Amino acid sequence: MNSLNVIFKRELASYFATPLAYIFIVIFLVLSAVFTFYLGGFYEGGQADLVPFFNFHPWLYLFLVPAVAMRLWAEERKSGTIELLMTLPVSRADMVLGKFLAAWVFVGIALLLTFPIIITVNYLGDPDNGAIFTGYLGSWLLAGGYLAIGSCMSALTRNQVIAFILSVVACFVFIVSGFPLVLDLFRGWAPQWLLDAIASLSFLIRFDAISKGVLDLRDLLYFISLMVAWLVATAIVIDLKKAD
């Protein structure tokens, strides 16, 4: 537990040691405002809720979260510090989890900094703040899912650009897996249970429900088990590819 904490703190601090953290936060805030107010039609909708705000998060995260995740392991490989880290008495689980949690908390901080929109919507109308809270939770879980995928992709390579591209593609697959675009490929030959399974993997369908304020235990479990699965995969990849 101690070494998990130490790794977590070092990683989180390292985001803020470079301009990366500030650039990420500024871009995230600007883009989420642009999406909400211009593309989402926040004012035009006339609804006192944050649906137009959350609606764009899966797409916003698609590019921003892999940018955070890409350095997790690729940078350690590139600079050789992976050898230092892995010869310290730290268990594999503590390393993987510590790094992941630091990235997740970092994205969480960026997400919390969108709080002016809560103030705005409360000033303009009388929203359901419980639903807004659930929406934030869902958004953070969604980011966690993207990050876990990105962590695994980052472990695959020493090149951060490759890690970024792989993560975007993998996350995209998880977004569109509920779309007719993908399902039509399977429809006609695949059994129904497989279709349902593929559709149920989609971030979008799960996130849609949570962002509207409906917190289903199954959706929560979905995100958590998705993260666990990708983090286990990260640990396996690191063990297999240490020497490269």
Next chain:
Amino acid sequence: MIKINSLTKRFGEHVAVDNLSFEVRPGEVLGFLGPNGAGKSTTMKMLTGFLAPDGGSASICGFDIRTQTLQAQRQMGYLPEGAPCYGDMRVKGFLEFIAQVRGLSGADRRRQVDRAVEQLQLQGVLHQTIDTLSKGFKRRVGLAQAILHDPRVLILDEPTDGLDPNQKHQVRGLIQQLASDSNKIVVISTHILEEVSAVCTRAVVIARGRLLADGTPDELEARSRYHQAVTLLLQQPVDTAALLALPGVSGVEVAREGHEVTVLAEPGAVIFPAVGEHARQQQWQVKELSVERGRLDEVFRSLTAEEAA
């Protein structure tokens, strides 16, 4: 105590470490010698638990590196090749981080960090980010990191590679200082032979992953054909044919247009008195007369060249 037993590592078809076995006892400073690509770093990576061996076993102070990895790693300090450090951290923050990972806390942590900082003279750069440091300082940060928890076993992969002569001298001084504690084990890999004579109590030579020689630097030097050879520096070139007739002389080598004559000794023979006497009788004008202990680089070359052939 380090025990290495039939350690083997393959990368695809290439056998990097081939059935390597040896032991290192407390108090020893082991020089791990070999040409580039001999398997030195790979062996060290397996010893420190970074790479899993494909065969054989290794244990550190009784802890098996595969089954009790974390316990074994707690006994060790390790400087990986090139001394990688987190470049965006400050020196102080980095050392504090390592100390925390090593489970040091409170006054204990402060004391150990201060001690390492002092031993490596890092006081002046504590608040600089590691990326901005010179190569010598980076190496010292890497060494400070390795000795922070006062480990029983210190494994240093090419600690002086790429440093200037002053820095090399400093690092060697430090290794000697660390090794003065008779309960410690220090293993350094190098391809610089003067380093072995300077700091090591024992040298192990490997090439192509196999053990070629194991002994004290003196023993290795004794395997040189220059062991007990006598070198004369002369004002004028002389006729050296008569030297060959002296008892125990196995050969004569002439260099620098006859101004330098090296008389080789047969194994076990001491020829210095006879050669000196001969020079006096012939009234050679000798500027310098010296006995060689043996040339490690020559031993190294002949050992590793045999292997390559």
